[in-house]
Amino acid sequence: MQKVLENIFPLQRPLIHCITNGITKELVANALLYVGAKPIMAEDQREIESVIQVSSALLLNIGHLTEQKEACIIKAAKLANKAQKPLVVDAVGIVGLSNRLALVQRLLDIGVTVVKGNISEMRRLAGLKSSAKGVDSAKEDQSTMELKDLAHALRKLAKTYPQTVFLATGEQDLILTDSNCFCLKNGVDSLELFTGTGDVVGALITGVLGNGIEPLEATIGAITYFNVCGEKASKVLQQGMESFRIETCNQLSKLYKENWQEMLKMEDWTNEEVR
């Protein structure tokens, strides 16, 4: 797997169409630029068809919704499938909001290349209880036992949607397809402590997909690259969280010059027994 990750970054300027939330939009756009992609944030119904035609991949992040935006997201998903463009869905905030859960389920039925969320969000998608509130994960959802339950439940979902990769992020990240399950262990706790880290991961996955990399490798490569950026940035933590955020972003534009893929910490849980 390390060999595959070796040359993923920098990207070769794929145009990435982002329909995302206003809270982290600027961070997402810059993160894509830092790794060699070209973001375009466009969500007006009149223009999305033209943008999808010229883009390499589409990110749908449901962090901030209106009825109009939801209609645009559904239209964009259908158009991306018709144009055979990779499509990433970030299931932000589905734990306590049934309208958002229903939207992600509808998008899965339309066709999604990678669906992601934090562990609490992905528990909700998989039909498991979650005690999270808002858009952050609950610690209680992240024990090894709970992770194994989530892996089992997402594996079932992956069999229903064999063309989709499922990613649950947290202290440990789970990546599920209909035939594989991987547990990734890179990153640092502070990556939970500034807004937009999950959104950036979704954008990086979309950028790598837009560069023509297969979905499983794109998902593993993007989240590992981002998490190693966080590991490198932890050297400035004593200066405060804003310095950590800035340094994490600095690393996005520099890390590809190093052998970052050698830092990959990944376990194959494909044949793990589930309780």
Ligand SMILES: Nc1ncnc2c1ncn2[C@@H]1O[C@H](COP(=O)(O)OP(=O)(O)O)[C@@H](O)[C@H]1O
């Ligand atoms: N405690 C942690 N230790 C290491 N990495 C973490 C931790 N929490 C989150 N991450 C990493 O930070 C990124 C965002 O994950 P998460 O915080 O779960 O998403 P969200 O921001 O959507 O809630 C992911 O790359 C994840 O691997």
Ligand SMILES: Cc1ncsc1CCOP(=O)(O)O
């Ligand atoms: C705070 C907030 N509220 C709606 S979207 C958003 C940003 C969430 O970003 P992430 O999921 O990457 O933490």
Ligand SMILES: [Mg+2]
């Ligand atoms: Mg998130």
